Structure formats: C-alpha cells, structure tokens
Amino acid sequence: DAMVIQNPRYQVTQFGKPVTLSCSQTLNHNVMYWYQQKSSQAPKLLFHYYDKDFNNEADTPDNFQSRRPNTSFCFLDIRSPGLGDAAMYLCATSSAAQVSTEAFFGQGTRLTVV
Amino acid sequence: RKEVEQDPGPFNVPEGATVAFNCTYSNSASQSFFWYRQDCRKEPKLLMSVYSSGNEDGRFTAQLNRASQYISLLIRDSKLSDSATYLCVVNIAGFQKLVFGTGTRLLVSP
Numbered sequence: 001d002a003m004v005i006q007n008p009r010y011q012v013t014q015f016g017k018p019v020t021l022s023c024s025q026t027l028n029h030n031v032m033y034w035y036q037q038k039s040s041q042a043p044k045l046l047f048h049y050y051d052k053d054f055n056n057e058a059d060t061p062d063n064f065q066s067r068r069p070n071t072s073f074c075f076l077d078i079r080s081p082g083l084g085d086a087a088m089y090l091c092a093t094s095s096a097a098q099v100s101t102e103a104f105f106g107q108g109t110r111l112t113v114v
Numbered sequence: 115r116k117e118v119e120q121d122p123g124p125f126n127v128p129e130g131a132t133v134a135f136n137c138t139y140s141n142s143a144s145q146s147f148f149w150y151r152q153d154c155r156k157e158p159k160l161l162m163s164v165y166s167s168g169n170e171d172g173r174f175t176a177q178l179n180r181a182s183q184y185i186s187l188l189i190r191d192s193k194l195s196d197s198a199t200y201l202c203v204v205n206i207a208g209f210q211k212l213v214f215g216t217g218t219r220l221l222v223s224p
Contacts, residue, residue, distance in 0.1 A: 031210055042201060042217040043158065050210045090157055096210050102148055103203070103212050105157040 003027050006091050006106035013081050013113055021076040021109045023091030032074040033103065034066060035090040043090055049074060050096060078111075086113045115140050117213045118204045124219035131192045135218050137185045137202030146205040147178055149187045151198045152217070158201055161187075192222045 004025045013019040023032065030051050035043035047056045049068045063085070065077040078085055088110050092103040120137045127133050147164040162169065164176040164185050175188040185202055202215035
C-alpha cells in the first residue's frame with residue numbers, strides 16, 4: 001500500500017501558467033520534503049517542513065512555494081513555470097522522533113513545461 | 115563545498131565483480147546516513163541505513179567513518195540487476211533535513 005502518494009504522476013503545463021503538485025502521506029510523519037530531480041542529476045532539496053515550520057533552501061527560486069495545511073498533505077506551487085523547471089518532483093517524509101530515520105518517497109510527479 | 119559528495123561515475127563492472135562507492139559529508143554533526151538506490155525514472159528506494167559499527171545485508175556492506183566523515187558501500191558478486199544509481203543520503207543534524215549526494219551510476223555487464 002502506497003504510504004506517500006503524489007498526484008498527478010505526470011503534469012503538463014504551459015510556460016508561465018501556475019501549477020500545483022500535491023503530496024499526501026499516511027505515515028503521520030512530521031517532516032515532509034520536496035525535491036527537484038532533473039535528468040541524470042541527484043535529487044535537489046527545495047524545502048522541507050518540520051511540523052509547521054517551513055525551511056527553504058537558500059538557492060530555491062522564489063518561483064517555488066509550498067503549503068502544508070495539515071500533517072498529511074503538502075503542496076508545491078510553481079508560480080510561473082519556465083522551461084528550466086521541467087523535472088521530476090519528489091515528495092518524501094520522515095519522522096524526526098527517531099534518530100536514524102529513513103525517508104519514504106512518493107513515486108514523483110514528472111512535470112513538462114510547453 | 116557541497117554538503118554531500120560522491121565518487122563520480124559511471125562504474126562499469128562485469129557480473130561477479132566487487133565494487134565500492136565512497137561518500138563524504140561536510141557537517142561533522144550529521145547523525146544518520148543512508149544508501150538509496152534509484153532505477154531509471156523511478157523514485158529512490160532505501161537500500162540500507164549506515165550504522166557506526168558497520169552493517170551488512172547479504173552482498174551489501176556499509177561502513178561509516180565519523181572521524182574522516184565518509185561512508186562507503188561495498189557490493190560483492192555484482193548482479194545485472196544491481197545496475198542503478200546509488201545515492202548517499204545524510205541527515206544534517208540540527209536542521210532535520212536529508213541531503214543527497216550527487217549519485218554514482220553502476221552498470222553491471224554480462
């Protein structure tokens with residue numbers, strides 16, 4: 001049973017048209033992450049939530065925003081997608097309560113910008 | 115300096131070979147470490163956590179050297195199915211965030 005679910009799996013959006021990617025989890029983990037992965041590159045952390053505390057990476061463009069309305073859901077908003085934002089977007093969760101805590105990943109949303 | 119760095123790839127090895135990957139991290143307070151495996155166009159999946167004493171899971175052995183701030187993964191008797199990208203992941207202490215290394219691609223050939 002999927003524990004981290006991302007919707008949609010594939011998203012096509014127009015250049016400059018806002019798009020929202022969603023992630024939900026059934027693990028009750030307090031930490032949620034958004035990663036961007038471009039072809040042949042490693043996942044790059046965009047931001048993460050520790051409970052409701054939002055932590056933005058210094059090099060994450062302002063074009064990327066996130067919302068976490070409750071423990072289970074987290075959204076990635078791309079305000080004005082550019083061609084360079086085409087990538088796989090991965091959501092992950094982990095539990096800060098455990099010292100050696102792995103991250104559980106969703107299957108990702110592959111974003112195409114046309 | 116990147117927070118987590120890995121050997122450049124790709125590693126091309128024949129079936130049955132032993133191959134080792136290294137990973138270095140810059141934050142000495144980092145508290146937990148993992149190796150993930152990622153197949154083409156799939157999400158990363160946990161291969162194994164890395165413990166201070168070292169740990170083994172079948173053909174896979176992970177080691178942690180805190181003094182030198184590096185982690186290693188050894189794969190013995192490589193199989194064709196081991197072909198994938200191997201990602202070193204570090205939990206950055208105090209920030210509760212998981213950072214990926216650049217990844218090392220392994221290609222096992224017949």
